[in-house]
Amino acid sequence: MKLLLGIDIGGTKIGIGLGDESGRLLGSSYKDNRDTDPAEVLPWIVSEANRLASSAGITVKDIAAFGISAPFPADAARGIMLRPPNNPKWRNVAILDYLKANLGIDGCFENDANCGALAEWFFGAGRGCSDFIYLTMSTGIGGGIIAAGKLVRGGKALSAGELGHICIQLDGRQCSCGMRGCYEAYCGGRALAARMAEELADQPDSMIMKLASEPGKPDMRTLEQAVRANDPYAVKLWEEMSLRNAQAIGAFINAFNPQKIVLGTLAWAVGDLYTEPILKELPRFCWEEPRKACEIVSSELKREISSYAGIAAALNFLKERSEI
Ligand SMILES: [Zn+2]
Numbered sequence: 161m162k163l164l165l166g167i168d169i170g171g172t173k174i175g176i177g178l179g180d181e182s183g184r185l186l187g188s189s190y191k192d193n194r195d196t197d198p199a200e201v202l203p204w205i206v207s208e209a210n211r212l213a214s215s216a217g218i219t220v221k222d223i224a225a226f227g228i229s230a231p232f233p234a235d236a237a238r239g240i241m242l243r244p245p246n247n248p249k250w251r252n253v254a255i256l257d258y259l260k261a262n263l264g265i266d267g268c269f270e271n272d273a274n275c276g277a278l279a280e281w282f283f284g285a286g287r288g289c290s291d292f293i294y295l296t297m298s299t300g301i302g303g304g305i306i307a308a309g310k311l312v313r314g315g316k317a318l319s320a321g322e323l324g325h326i327c328i329q330l331d332g333r334q335c336s337c338g339m340r341g342c343y344e345a346y347c348g349g350r351a352l353a354a355r356m357a358e359e360l361a362d363q364p365d366s367m368i369m370k371l372a373s374e375p376g377k378p379d380m381r382t383l384e385q386a387v388r389a390n391d392p393y394a395v396k397l398w399e400e401m402s403l404r405n406a407q408a409i410g411a412f413i414n415a416f417n418p419q420k421i422v423l424g425t426l427a428w429a430v431g432d433l434y435t436e437p438i439l440k441e442l443p444r445f446c447w448e449e450p451r452k453a454c455e456i457v458s459s460e461l462k463r464e465i466s467s468y469a470g471i472a473a474a475l476n477f478l479k480e481r482s483e484i
Pocket residue numbers: 324325335336337338339342344345
């Protein structure tokens with residue numbers, strides 16, 4: 161059984177996990193990543209990797225490979241984190257080369273949504289599929305595509321799978337990526353929160369503004385509560401979101417004919433209220449045959465997905481080199 165090391169660089173948290181190819185976790189460690197300096201974090205990763213290995217009765221040299229799961233924008237080919245939006249001190253950090261040199265083992269660098277897809281593929285809802293799509297459905301919408309049994313990375317930019325940034329509305333809502341009308345601008349948690357705050361700014365007595373846990377700052381949880389209480393504004397926004405989700409997911413079904421589409425955070429946190437309206441609208445946006453051949457399910461790994469992200473990337477790295 162090969163041993164693998166996963167390193168998940170999140171915007172607010174860093175996780176390190178030691179596991180094996182079956183998905184068994186042998187140890188893990190976490191660190192807050194708010195306002196950190198990579199000059200301190202990188203040596204910490206190396207010392208924690210050594211500590212986890214020795215707790216498991218091995219040395220780092222016994223680990224077959226490591227995998228780094230990191231947010232974009234990044235130079236994925238060279239393993240450099242360029243400018244992660246939540247970590248202002250992390251600029252042009254050559255994390256892949258640093259860890260190869262300081263751990264003394266080989267490893268890989270993947271964007272976090274691709275790692276989510278790999279984690280669900282090896283250890284979660286995508287097990288056994290040759291073709292499936294994972295959508296993060298969180299503050300933003302990230303995607304990862306497995307087609308014909310391989311992770312799809314694309315060509316020179318290695319940007320395939322950016323499914324949150326397909327344009328679904330000409331001259332539509334402004335997206336944080338700079339384009340207009342992106343899928344994420346209609347269904348991403350951050351975009352919907354901003355939209356509610358903007359549209360209800362002068363309505364402090366509206367249900368959503370009253371339910372908001374922070375004054376003036378409703379979030380997806382607020383929206384869900386208001387929908388369950390039948391607030392007309394919330395129900396209308398939810399219907400629009402569901403229609404837009406169906407529009408994008410229908411396009412993915414026609415483009416890739418996946419066996420499954422696995423939906424992340426919002427889908428498992430909200431449940432049927434989230435997925436059922438999408439299924440209802442889906443026939444408008446894709447052909448019947450691929451639609452019937454595609455199961456739409458929630459993430460199996462749920463909030464544990466980050467523990468498996470880097471380990472799954474490492475496992476895929478070995479798989480692509482035919483070492484497993
Ligand atoms: Zn966009």
